[in-house]
Each structure stands twice: as C-alpha cells, then as structure tokens.
Amino acid sequence: MISKQQIKTIHSLRLKKYRDQSGLFVGEGPKVVAELLQSFECTYIAALQSWLEANQTFIPAGVRCDTLQPEELAKTSMLEAPQQVIAIFRKQPDALPTTDALQSELCLALDTVQDPGNLGTILRLARWFGINHVICSPTTADIYSPKVVQATMGALGKVKVAYTPLPQYLASLSNEIPVYGTFLDGTNIYDAPLTSRGIIVMGNEGNGISQETASHITQRLYIPPYPMGSPAIESLNVGVATAITCAEFRRRIMPIPNS
Amino acid sequence: MISKQQIKTIHSLRLKKYRDQSGLFVGEGPKVVAELLQSFECTYIAALQSWLEANQTFIPAGVRCDTLQPEELAKTSMLEAPQQVIAIFRKQPDALPTTDALQSELCLALDTVQDPGNLGTILRLARWFGINHVICSPTTADIYSPKVVQATMGALGKVKVAYTPLPQYLASLSNEIPVYGTFLDGTNIYDAPLTSRGIIVMGNEGNGISQETASHITQRLYIPPYPMGSPAIESLNVGVATAITCAEFRRRIMPIPNS
Numbered sequence: 001m002i003s004k005q006q007i008k009t010i011h012s013l014r015l016k017k018y019r020d021q022s023g024l025f026v027g028e029g030p031k032v033v034a035e036l037l038q039s040f041e042c043t044y045i046a047a048l049q050s051w052l053e054a055n056q057t058f059i060p061a062g063v064r065c066d067t068l069q070p071e072e073l074a075k076t077s078m079l080e081a082p083q084q085v086i087a088i089f090r091k092q093p094d095a096l097p098t099t100d101a102l103q104s105e106l107c108l109a110l111d112t113v114q115d116p117g118n119l120g121t122i123l124r125l126a127r128w129f130g131i132n133h134v135i136c137s138p139t140t141a142d143i144y145s146p147k148v149v150q151a152t153m154g155a156l157g158k159v160k161v162a163y164t165p166l167p168q169y170l171a172s173l174s175n176e177i178p179v180y181g182t183f184l185d186g187t188n189i190y191d192a193p194l195t196s197r198g199i200i201v202m203g204n205e206g207n208g209i210s211q212e213t214a215s216h217i218t219q220r221l222y223i224p225p226y227p228m229g230s231p232a233i234e235s236l237n238v239g240v241a242t243a244i245t246c247a248e249f250r251r252r253i254m255p256i257p258n259s
Numbered sequence: 260m261i262s263k264q265q266i267k268t269i270h271s272l273r274l275k276k277y278r279d280q281s282g283l284f285v286g287e288g289p290k291v292v293a294e295l296l297q298s299f300e301c302t303y304i305a306a307l308q309s310w311l312e313a314n315q316t317f318i319p320a321g322v323r324c325d326t327l328q329p330e331e332l333a334k335t336s337m338l339e340a341p342q343q344v345i346a347i348f349r350k351q352p353d354a355l356p357t358t359d360a361l362q363s364e365l366c367l368a369l370d371t372v373q374d375p376g377n378l379g380t381i382l383r384l385a386r387w388f389g390i391n392h393v394i395c396s397p398t399t400a401d402i403y404s405p406k407v408v409q410a411t412m413g414a415l416g417k418v419k420v421a422y423t424p425l426p427q428y429l430a431s432l433s434n435e436i437p438v439y440g441t442f443l444d445g446t447n448i449y450d451a452p453l454t455s456r457g458i459i460v461m462g463n464e465g466n467g468i469s470q471e472t473a474s475h476i477t478q479r480l481y482i483p484p485y486p487m488g489s490p491a492i493e494s495l496n497v498g499v500a501t502a503i504t505c506a507e508f509r510r511r512i513m514p515i516p517n518s
Contacts, residue, residue: 117376121496128495130485190510226389226509236387236502237380243499244506250485251449251507 002046002066007076010046010086014078016142023091025144029083034058035154040089046076047085055085078146091144094162096169097133102177104197106249107133109179110140111166111213112204113238119143120151121239122202127155129246134159135199137166137213166201170216173199179218181209182241186220188228189248196253202242208235221245261305261325266335269305269345273337275401282350284403288342293317294413299348305335306344314344337405350403353421355428356392361436363456365508366392369399370425370472371463372497378402379410380498381461386414388505393418394458396425396472425460429475432458438477440468441500445479447487448507455512461501467494480504 012018013026024043027036030051036042037058045052045059046066052059059065073082097107108131113119119141126134141148143161170179178198182189201217203209209217223236223244236244271277272285283302286295289310295301296317304311304318305325311318318324332341356366367390372378378400385393400407402420429438437457441448460476462468468476482495482503495503 121499124496125499128484223506224509225387237383237498239496239499240380240384240502243495243502247482247503247506248510250483 002068002072002076006046006066010076010088011078013088014146016145019091019142019144024088025091025149026078026086026088026146027149028077028079028086029150030085032150032154033085033087036087036089036157039157040092042087042089044088045085048073051084079150092157095160096135096162096164101133102173105133106131106197107135107199108242109135109166109199109201111137111201111209112139113202114141115205116141116145116147117151118205118237118239120148122242123152123159124155125239125243125246126159129250131246132160134161135166135169136161136163138163167212167216170199170213179216180221181214181217182223182245183209183220184222186222188224189221189245190224192219192221194249194252200245200249202238205238261327261331261335265305265325269335269347270337272347273405275404278350278401278403283347284350284408285337285345285347285405286408287336287338287345288409289344291409291413292344292346295346295348295416298416299351301346301348303347304344307332310343338409351416354419355394355421355423360392361432364392365390365456366394366458367501368394368425368458368460370396370460370468371398372461373400374464375400375404375406376410377464377496377498379407381501382411382418383414384498384502384505385418388509390505391419393420394425394428395420395422397422426471426475429458429472438475439480440473440476441482441504442468442479443481445481447483448480448504449483451478451480453508453511459504459508461497464497
C-alpha cells in the first residue's frame, strides 16, 4: 500500500524543478531499477509483491519499501505500460573529466540535444563505446528526466555527466586537446585523422552546433551520404550521427584480429 | 471549414485496418507534406489559410482542399503539436527488388522491427545511404502508420518497401546473393569481407533476428563494443545498429578523396 503523499512525490519528480530541489529522480521497471541500484543510492521502492520477493537480496538495507497492488502501480507509474517496480534514487553530482582523462580519453559534448530519446540513445552509445564522460550544455535535456532514465536502459550511472556552458568550457581547455564536430562542410570523416583522445561535439536536432561552440572546434568532420556527393537532402538524426562518428573513432584504434 | 465526417475519416486512418481498406494514409506538417507530394498521389488537403496561400503552386489540380481555423486544425491533427497542414495520400503498392537490383544493390530486410520510431529512423538511413529497397517481415510496423510517416521526415516514397515473410523470401533467392545479419557471435564487421550488393537483415528490438530467418543468413557479422571484448552488457538500439552497419558497408566501397 502506498500513501497519496508518496504518489504525489513520485509524480512531482517528473519536473526538473523538483528533481533539482530534492536531488532525487525516479526509475521504473525491473531492468532499469536493477541497473540503477548498482550505481545510485536508492531512497524508496514501491513494487508488486512478486518483485519484492524475487529481489529481496538486491534491496539495500534500510530502504523503505511499499508493496503495491496492480491498480496502485498503474496509478503511481509514469509509464504507459507500468512494469512491476518504481524506485527513487539520489542524483549524482556533476563530474567533469579530470585533466588526466582529457589527456587520454575520448569524451562527448552535447550542444543543446533536446529530445530525451536522443539523449538516452547517446548515453547508451557512450557506454557501448567506452566513453566515460559526456559534457552537456545547460540547454541539453536533463539526464534525470523520466524519459531519459527509461531510454538509457540503465546506462545512466556508468557514464559521468556534467552540465556546463560549452563555449567557456572548450575555451578553457589546453590547445593540445582536439575538439571534433560534424558539419556539412567538414572533412570526410573516413579521410580525416582521428585520435583516441579529445572531445566530440554533437549538435542540436534542428540547428546543429551553435556558432559560439563551433568557434572552438579544431577538427571539422563530415559524415558522407552515399553515393558521395548526392545532395544531403536532410541531416542525420543526432543519435544516428553520434553512432556513426563514435564507431569510426573506435574502429581506427581497434586491433583487427585476423588480417 | 472541415466536416465532422472528414475529421472522422482522418482519425480512422490511424488504424492499419482502415488504411488497408481505403489504400490511404495521412501526413502532417509543411515539411512532411511537401516531401510526400513529390512521391504520392494526394487525395485531400486540410490546412490553415496561410499554408494554402503560400503553397498554391504545389497543390495538384483537382485535389479537394479545406481551409482550417487553428482550433479545427487542433481537433483534426493526430500530432501533439499540430503544424499548419494535414493531407491524405494514396499508398503505393509493395515493391520487392527486381532480380537486377538484387544482383547489383545493397538492400535492407527488417525482421519484426516493431517500434515506429525505429522504422522511421531506418527509412531515413536507407535514403541517406542510397539504399533503394527495404523488405519488411509482415510483423514489422506499418510504414504508413502516422508515427512512422512523421518519423521518416519525408524519406517515405524515396525508398521502396515491401512486406513479405522473410524466411521464404530469403530461401527463394539465388545462392550468389550474400545475406548479412548482425549477431553476438558473428565476425567482427571491421574484419569481415563486405560487398556492395546483397541483403542486410536487421532484427527485432528485444529478440534480434528470428531463428527461422537467421538460418538463411550467409554472413554473420558482429558490431564490437569498445574496448573490444568488454562485456556487451546490452545490445545496441536497432536504429543505431543499422546506422553503424550501413556506414561500414558504404565506407568500404567509397573512394577516399585525398589519401
């Protein structure tokens, strides 16, 4: 049984304002909750009896748990198809890459990526491609919004994220750190020298990378359509462009086993 | 002014049953409608006065047009944020690739891709990568569903689509035609021989490629995570996997300009 007040608290966390005030966010469903329990402090769980019984060993000591009836789950959930469990977690503080990380790793920077689904896709991609840091403009969607949390499928917490104005941040970096971005007039990515460290900037869904941020990009890349030179009628979706870009960076430095 | 009956007709086309019965589908918004007008026979347009005035030259002769008030647009639209114009178009007949096309082109086959957003992304990718044919299992989402039509951003009509049971279709093909698919135990895609013709099969969001379809795949590929050998905790989203796969096929046969 769950109190009306608790349902209200969960629903309030749909809004960034309340997530910021409380430092909390919500994850739902067995897969997402299981992944989040590995990385975040859990403060509350509401679940069907069956989930609570099956997952007793995973529930941290002292966490308040409410058992839900299916109709309570439906009322409490923010998903169209509620899935067994809803939990509240404590957000992690923003974490910019250290100087060491910047000198040796590939990082992503997002310039006003506004669609929660795209942000979720990009965080999953970061995890897949072993990218530990994602630096977001303050105008990028909130990684703790319910849609992003569900879209990342648990990649949240495996990737460190920070929000900071990108032009100032990029300006503060040592000149030795390459800053990549994709543009319609860049160098063909398959012909460009790519390094195993540096920052890859991805831009807004409609407008790409802002002028202010673009001025700090040292390596302008271009993902060619096929056949090459065919009119690029429209741009690629930002999630898809991130996938193609990261795959190419990683391919370059990956040992090819049998050739 | 739009009649109640016409609003009812538009809303009915949300359902595949009525799209199949009537052979019609709906597109919305200036960008999508402008693209669809290039490829599909339009049977009806409902739009704000301003859109009708600005687009008079693009409206085919004889098409019935209704002028909408903003509140009528909101009532008629199937979008959360209605955009100026709603139009009805005639679906095109299914078109499987010809024998010639199969001998010389790269085609995509989708085995139960169920999410309309993913299907839309894949059709956009097909257009970007110059892939003319997409062959869908009957269990794949309908390309004419409103969500797919909006997600393709007009790529619909530039790519030929057919629905047919994949195991039977693949079994009917000449042995010379390579059939690719991505699997967790395939050959690293960056190490595998790739050709400029053949069929690339992409699988379901949760279950990948079905066993029955998989038995017809001649080249099993694998998209490696980074670092290679790191536990592939979860699979890539099917849109993203399609992007990485198509980009690699096209990279192989693309002339590199300055190297």
